[in-house]
Amino acid sequence: MPKITTQTSKLLPYLFQHLDAEQTVTVFHVGSALPETVDFFSNYRCKLYFIDVFSALPIVSDEEAGSTPAQQFQELLHVPADTVFDVCLFWDLFNFLDAESIKALLAVLHPHLRKGSLAHAFSVHNRNAPQQNNFYGIQQIDALSVRGRQTPPPCYAPHSQRELTAVLDGFHVERSVLLPDSRLELLLLKL
Amino acid sequence: MIGPSIVIKGEVTGEEDLLIQGRVEGKINLNGNQVSIGESGEVYADIKAKVIQINGKVTGDINGHEKVIISKSGNVHGNIIAPRVTLEDGAMFKGSIDMDPAEAGAGRTPAAAQPSAPQLKASGLDLKSV
Numbered sequence: 001m002p003k004i005t006t007q008t009s010k011l012l013p014y015l016f017q018h019l020d021a022e023q024t025v026t027v028f029h030v031g032s033a034l035p036e037t038v039d040f041f042s043n044y045r046c047k048l049y050f051i052d053v054f055s056a057l058p059i060v061s062d063e064e065a066g067s068t069p070a071q072q073f074q075e076l077l078h079v080p081a082d083t084v085f086d087v088c089l090f091w092d093l094f095n096f097l098d099a100e101s102i103k104a105l106l107a108v109l110h111p112h113l114r115k116g117s118l119a120h121a122f123s124v125h126n127r128n129a130p131q132q133n134n135f136y137g138i139q140q141i142d143a144l145s146v147r148g149r150q151t152p153p154p155c156y157a158p159h160s161q162r163e164l165t166a167v168l169d170g171f172h173v174e175r176s177v178l179l180p181d182s183r184l185e186l187l188l189l190k191l
Numbered sequence: 192m193i194g195p196s197i198v199i200k201g202e203v204t205g206e207e208d209l210l211i212q213g214r215v216e217g218k219i220n221l222n223g224n225q226v227s228i229g230e231s232g233e234v235y236a237d238i239k240a241k242v243i244q245i246n247g248k249v250t251g252d253i254n255g256h257e258k259v260i261i262s263k264s265g266n267v268h269g270n271i272i273a274p275r276v277t278l279e280d281g282a283m284f285k286g287s288i289d290m291d292p293a294e295a296g297a298g299r300t301p302a303a304a305q306p307s308a309p310q311l312k313a314s315g316l317d318l319k320s321v
Binding site: 024032033034035038039041042043044045046047048049050052079 | 275276277278279280282284285286287288289290291292293
């Protein structure tokens with residue numbers, strides 16, 4: 001049984017501050033569904049889409065197969081055409097995608113986002129920040145659960161803040177918090 | 192009970208609880224009752240029931256009028272609609288979950304009663320050390 005630790009989050013509460021208990025919140029969750037995340041959202045009227053992009057890594061252009069990151073994300077993201085996400089939980093996915101793949105992911109997501117959609121992600125303050133091999137979940141409104149992965153995802157190559165900001169098409173870095181190990185927690189706002 | 196060696200292709204309906212240890216392909220409609228899929232159970236079907244407990248494998252959409260529980264040995268690929276969904280440690284799930292706790296009746300804390308989130312005031316990069 002993997003060890004579960006709790007990590008406080010200053011930005012997580014912002015994702016939920018405007019949610020109306022009477023309205024359905026639609027969530028795009030990158031990665032495996034964890035029990036605590038499902039339990040947390042059971043307090044809300046919600047629709048959760050769990051799409052484990054990590055299991056599909058590496059997502060890169062494959063010229064021999066004629067496959068682009070955009071095509072690979074299209075195949076992964078099977079959601080109804082009228083789905084609009086209020087909240088996206090990217091966790092540390094951007095640290096495992098190159099710039100082209102991040103842009104491709106956001107392009108595929110674009111029709112499913114609205115102005116004001118919020119997202120949470122982890123990035124790095126220093127590109128030498130060590131790789132974190134974790135699953136993330138939501139323990140409570142201001143705390144994450146962190147579980148170690150048995151197999152590290154491939155292609156860890158974090159982006160500098162400047163690089164990442166440049167490829168986050170349509171998203172604005174609303175707030176960021178410096179974490180231990182030169183990591184950053186980001187709150188993203190869809191413009 | 193549908194035993195481990197039984198294979199059913201078609202629609203299963205009825206007015207009693209059902210334990211599936213074998214294989215079912217098609218549809219399962221037990222709207223007022225509980226459906227349990229045992230560890231050896233394999234279901235390739237959409238399931239409608241009051242309570243659905245999954246210890247085995249399910250590929251299909253699941254509609255639990257009261258509750259859906261995916262146990263630690265459960266493996267689900269499909270979309271779930273239920274007022275309450277419980278995922279146990281070790282459970283495998285791929286798909287979407289549509290929950291409405293208001294339909295589950297009393298006993299749950301509404302979102303509005305959770306600890307309030309701070310107001311987002313600052314705009315732009317706000318780097319803070321923790």
